Amino acid sequence: MAIGSIQTVVVCSASQISTISQQVICPNVGGQYFVPTTVQTYLLDPSQQLNFEGAIAPFDYAYASGIWTLAFSTVVGLWLLSHSIGIVLAHLRRG
Numbered sequence: 001m002a003i004g005s006i007q008t009v010v011v012c013s014a015s016q017i018s019t020i021s022q023q024v025i026c027p028n029v030g031g032q033y034f035v036p037t038t039v040q041t042y043l044l045d046p047s048q049q050l051n052f053e054g055a056i057a058p059f060d061y062a063y064a065s066g067i068w069t070l071a072f073s074t075v076v077g078l079w080l081l082s083h084s085i086g087i088v089l090a091h092l093r094r095g
Contacts, residue, residue, distance in 0.1 A: 003051075004044040013037045 012026035012034040026034035044052070 002045075003048045004042050006040055007043045008038050008040050009043070010036050010038055 010025075015033045015035040018026070018028070018033040018035050022035045023033075025036045028034065
């Protein structure tokens with residue numbers, strides 16, 4: 001399934017000089033001239049917007065700390081369980 005397509009687009013690139021007709025399309029910024037040029041680029045379909053916005057969402061520290069706490073407590077709990085079982089088995093072996 002394609003999530004976009006290759007398109008030819010017009011972009012403004014830096015230049016030393018530009019004509020009046022080029023300045024209508026690409027205005028000067030801070031004394032820097034820009035001229036329109038065409039490039040090929042891969043454009044995403046608008047239907048794929050949510051896929052990429054979810055991937056670049058800000059990091060949720062509260063959610064991550066909850067996941068970390070769950071994982072850490074699981075590891076500590078399993079260690080305590082296995083340690084307790086080891087103590088019981090050692091006690092049974094010694095009689």
